Amino acid sequence: MSLKDNLEAVLERVEKPGRYIGGEWNAVRKEPAGIEARIALVFPDVYEIGMSYLGQKILYDILNRHPSLAAERVFAPWPDLEEGLRSSRLPLFSLESQLPLDRFDILGFSLLYELNYSNILTVLDLGGVSILAADRGEGSPLVLAGGPAAFNPEPVSDIFDAFLIGDGEDAFIEIAERFIALRKSGAKREHILSGLAEIPGVYVPGLYESYFPPGSALLARRPRSGAPARIKKRIKARLGRPSYPEAIVVPDIQAVFDRVTIEVARGCPQRCRFCQATGIYFPFRVMEPALVRRKVRRSLAATGFADVSLSALSISDYPFLEETVTALMDELSGKKISLSLSSLRPKGLSAAVAENILKVRKTGFTLVPEAGTDRLRRVINKELDNQDILEAAATAFGRGWRLLKLYFMIGLPTEKDEDLEGIVHLVEEIIRLGKSVLEAPPRINLSLSSFIPKPHTPFQWLSMEDERTLGEKQRFIRSRLSRFRSVAIKAHPTGSSVLEAVFSRGDRRLGPALVQAWKRGARFDSWKDRFDFSHWEEAFSAERMDYQTYLGLLDKGTVLPWDHIETGIKKAFLLSELEKAIGEERTASCLDSDCGRCRGCDSPLRSPKTPPPAAQRGAARPVSFGRRTDRPLRYEAFYEKRGLARFLSHRDLTNHLQRSLRRAGVEVAHSAGFHPKMLVSYAPALPLGMEAKEECFEFRSFYQFDERALLRRLNRSVRPGIRFLRVRQVGEIESSLNERIKGMVYSLDLKDADVCAALGARKATLGTPDVSDLDFIQNEMVRFIEGHPGSQAAFRLDKNELELYLELPALSRRGLRPQDVVTAVFGLENASVRLTRERLVFGQAGDRPSLLAAD
Numbered sequence: 001m002s003l004k005d006n007l008e009a010v011l012e013r014v015e016k017p018g019r020y021i022g023g024e025w026n027a028v029r030k031e032p033a034g035i036e037a038r039i040a041l042v043f044p045d046v047y048e049i050g051m052s053y054l055g056q057k058i059l060y061d062i063l064n065r066h067p068s069l070a071a072e073r074v075f076a077p078w079p080d081l082e083e084g085l086r087s088s089r090l091p092l093f094s095l096e097s098q099l100p101l102d103r104f105d106i107l108g109f110s111l112l113y114e115l116n117y118s119n120i121l122t123v124l125d126l127g128g129v130s131i132l133a134a135d136r137g138e139g140s141p142l143v144l145a146g147g148p149a150a151f152n153p154e155p156v157s158d159i160f161d162a163f164l165i166g167d168g169e170d171a172f173i174e175i176a177e178r179f180i181a182l183r184k185s186g187a188k189r190e191h192i193l194s195g196l197a198e199i200p201g202v203y204v205p206g207l208y209e210s211y212f213p214p215g216s217a218l219l220a221r222r223p224r225s226g227a228p229a230r231i232k233k234r235i236k237a238r239l240g241r242p243s244y245p246e247a248i249v250v251p252d253i254q255a256v257f258d259r260v261t262i263e264v265a266r267g268c269p270q271r272c273r274f275c276q277a278t279g280i281y282f283p284f285r286v287m288e289p290a291l292v293r294r295k296v297r298r299s300l301a302a303t304g305f306a307d308v309s310l311s312a313l314s315i316s317d318y319p320f321l322e323e324t325v326t327a328l329m330d331e332l333s334g335k336k337i338s339l340s341l342s343s344l345r346p347k348g349l350s351a352a353v354a355e356n357i358l359k360v361r362k363t364g365f366t367l368v369p370e371a372g373t374d375r376l377r378r379v380i381n382k383e384l385d386n387q388d389i390l391e392a393a394a395t396a397f398g399r400g401w402r403l404l405k406l407y408f409m410i411g412l413p414t415e416k417d418e419d420l421e422g423i424v425h426l427v428e429e430i431i432r433l434g435k436s437v438l439e440a441p442p443r444i445n446l447s448l449s450s451f452i453p454k455p456h457t458p459f460q461w462l463s464m465e466d467e468r469t470l471g472e473k474q475r476f477i478r479s480r481l482s483r484f485r486s487v488a489i490k491a492h493p494t495g496s497s498v499l500e501a502v503f504s505r506g507d508r509r510l511g512p513a514l515v516q517a518w519k520r521g522a523r524f525d526s527w528k529d530r531f532d533f534s535h536w537e538e539a540f541s542a543e544r545m546d547y548q549t550y551l552g553l554l555d556k557g558t559v560l561p562w563d564h565i566e567t568g569i570k571k572a573f574l575l576s577e578l579e580k581a582i583g584e585e586r587t588a589s590c591l592d593s594d595c596g597r598c599r600g601c602d603s604p605l606r607s608p609k610t611p612p613p614a615a616q617r618g619a620a621r622p623v624s625f626g627r628r629t630d631r632p633l634r635y636e637a638f639y640e641k642r643g644l645a646r647f648l649s650h651r652d653l654t655n656h657l658q659r660s661l662r663r664a665g666v667e668v669a670h671s672a673g674f675h676p677k678m679l680v681s682y683a684p685a686l687p688l689g690m691e692a693k694e695e696c697f698e699f700r701s702f703y704q705f706d707e708r709a710l711l712r713r714l715n716r717s718v719r720p721g722i723r724f725l726r727v728r729q730v731g732e733i734e735s736s737l738n739e740r741i742k743g744m745v746y747s748l749d750l751k752d753a754d755v756c757a758a759l760g761a762r763k764a765t766l767g768t769p770d771v772s773d774l775d776f777i778q779n780e781m782v783r784f785i786e787g788h789p790g791s792q793a794a795f796r797l798d799k800n801e802l803e804l805y806l807e808l809p810a811l812s813r814r815g816l817r818p819q820d821v822v823t824a825v826f827g828l829e830n831a832s833v834r835l836t837r838e839r840l841v842f843g844q845a846g847d848r849p850s851l852l853a854a855d
């Protein structure tokens with residue numbers, strides 16, 4: 001069974017087929033000529049999460065700019081697709097070319113989270129690639145990994161041929177070019193890997209051996225001959241130079257972050273002692289403000305998104321925040337483009353920033369106190385006190401925010417009962433404050449996560465609290481805040497935190513346990529409703545392992561499993577930070593201290609002291625073509641939805657169409673209020689999986705367009721499977737689209753194999769096998785319609801073409817659905833994927849035209 005021919009049949013049976021259809025706007029599909037290495041960028045979680053990850057977008061852009069490389073995307077299949085592929089004996093494939101994984105030269109996995117590890121095995125296995133590096137032969141792709149979790153690669157070092165430690169922009173190109181050169185020279189797999197190990201930042205685990213250092217219960221690694229003893233992470237010095245992705249792939253189903261994201265800074269100058277990101281992404285680097293603005297403008301035009309986010313680990317530390325936000329909002333608010341900022345610290349919330357981000361849309365306001373008391377915040381070095389938090393909450397309430405998101409961690413080192421009480425008191429104070437400003441209780445979404453002693457942090461040697469104690473702490477906070485109905489508490493499951501800790505601080509012995517858990521059914525462990533700790537307990541016991549070994553105190557004098565990976569922050573500095581934590585002593589951020597003299601790191605870069613020139617404000621650029629008018633005009637656009645595009649839900653399709661309008665430079669009028677929306681109305685929703693030959697939507701605009709030019713522009717702005725047929729300006733006296741649509745005509749191909757099979761089975765069930773198919777359909781349709789008096793359904797059987805046409809009125813949501821009619825008459829399940837919506841029936845007020853009745 002070939003993949004391309006049979007993919008649609010598999011997709012018809014999965015819950016969200018839009019995850020797997022590809023063809024999105026800006027997706028790159030390169031011609032094979034001249035391509036010397038095909039690279040699959042694999043994200044081991046679902047599409048919606050992977051498509052929100054900036055790292056993959058950056059690599060996709062850089063690799064596809066290279067004339068000899070072609071990069072395509074692969075995401076972990078949800079269990080329904082996994083089952084569909086396995087039962088149809090089809091391989092997992094890339095979205096761009098539907099190429100099976102084993103046909104790529106290099107697979108590059110993004111490791112963001114330890115709880116995705118079981119999905120890596122699913123992806124490899126379904127893609128026809130051996131799950132263990134040792135089992136891969138000469139023809140197999142090289143399986144590489146990078147990303148934050150690669151900073152302790154040991155638990156998955158049996159799986160990967162090589163790891164890239166640190167920033168991938170330059171290093172991935174070096175790897176691919178070296179790979180091409182070595183392969184051309186005829187080098188064997190083993191020599192290719194040794195060649196890659198010479199590239200700074202590349203770790204090839206097969207070149208190292210394991211040993212128990214004195215005083216350690218955990219395995220460490222040392223090189224065999226020739227391999228570097230330590231792997232120093234790669235650091236990209238200049239953010240956004242020479243390139244930063246503008247024409248990013250626009251997801252066709254809603255992603256977690258559906259917007260343009262500009263990484264204005266990498267690294268974090270704060271020194272929160274529990275935080276792994278601070279070491280992994282250090283040093284702090286910023287993008288020039290002029291470049292930020294240029295990237296925002298170009299990326300919006302290239303994608304059609306209506307939201308922009310400026311992103312950094314600690315955006316408040318971006319030295320040009322206020323002027324950049326002000327300049328951008330001058331330009332964006334008129335176009336109803338909203339701006340959001342990631343992880344704003346309370347101290348970074350100036351009045352100007354708050355007012356600017358409120359100009360278009362108001363989303364929830366986030367505060368991250370982490371701990372409940374000032375004392376515990378000194379221990380973890382979170383530069384924040386209760387007063388700062390309350391002032392920020394007051395600012396938010398004063399500017400009309402009603403929803404506050406609060407993030408706390410429990411089980412932090414030295415945590416006492418009063419620290420947990422502190423969380424409760426702080427929430428109570430915030431509610432009191434909210435009531436006094438808003439005159440109603442504010443909504444609070446409270447998130448509780450568990451502290452995990454992560455590698456490369458000052459707390460890496462500490463133990464993790466056990467599951468029972470963490471559970472008791474969660475219950476304590478829940479019970480104390482249960483009287484507030486406006487507080488919603490989301491606590492991270494303690495079992496998955498424990499598993500995350502095990503794999504964060506694990507050694508090479510965890511590889512076999514991972515394989516065992518996967519064989520027992522572990523999938524999507526980061527998803528609360530999929531996580532089953534019993535798979536893991538059984539796996540550890542099968543491997544005779546005590547996972548508690550990885551959760552206890554570690555000896556400060558010994559070699560740790562990840563010590564051969566260097567972030568650039570010195571171990572002596574981490575130890576001194578641990579001592580300061582116990583003494584409740586703060587350390588200033590890199591920006592507030594004398595960065596060059598602290599000697600905590602060996603980075604060649606220093607945190608920015610001298611700001612580059614400030615952002616210039618520029619006049620807003622007109623986006624729309626057409627001639628401006630002083631009153632809104634109405635336009636009607638007809639289009640078809642065919643092929644794989646039929647797997648887009650109504651909501652995804654409307655998002656796609658709205659972005660197409662923006663990409664085409666069509667300025668659509670918006671509603672007023674806090675959440676302005678494009679003034680667009682749509683024909684009744686099409687069921688998922690159904691093709692349509694002539695759909696319609698109507699929009700309003702203050703511009704007069706030439707209809708042919710508009711049609712051309714729209715057709716240049718849509719994905720494959722969507723094609724505009726015609727557009728017209730709607731007369732002022734014509735009623736609304738929904739009043740004009742009187743009915744819908746559907747067709748069913750009676751020659752379709754599934755339809756024939758269902759029909760035969762139904763005739764047999766009813767004891768009428770000898771009645772001809774057409775007579776049976778005729779009789780059953782009549783009987784069905786007579787059984788639904790008032791449904792106003794009509795049908796026509798085309799005996800020459802063997803098509804059934806069915807017309808249903810556009811009455812209400814509770815009217816008959818075409819798939820229900822077909823299921824009742826033919827006994828065909830999932831009938832929407834076999835039907836086609838032929839056209840909409842239009843009429844003016846009072847009319848009830850029927851196309852089939854006229855026939």
Ligand code: SF4
Pocket residue numbers: 268269270271272275276277278313314
């Ligand atoms: S502010 Fe603290 S927690 Fe956040 S990234 Fe920086 S160091 Fe980590």
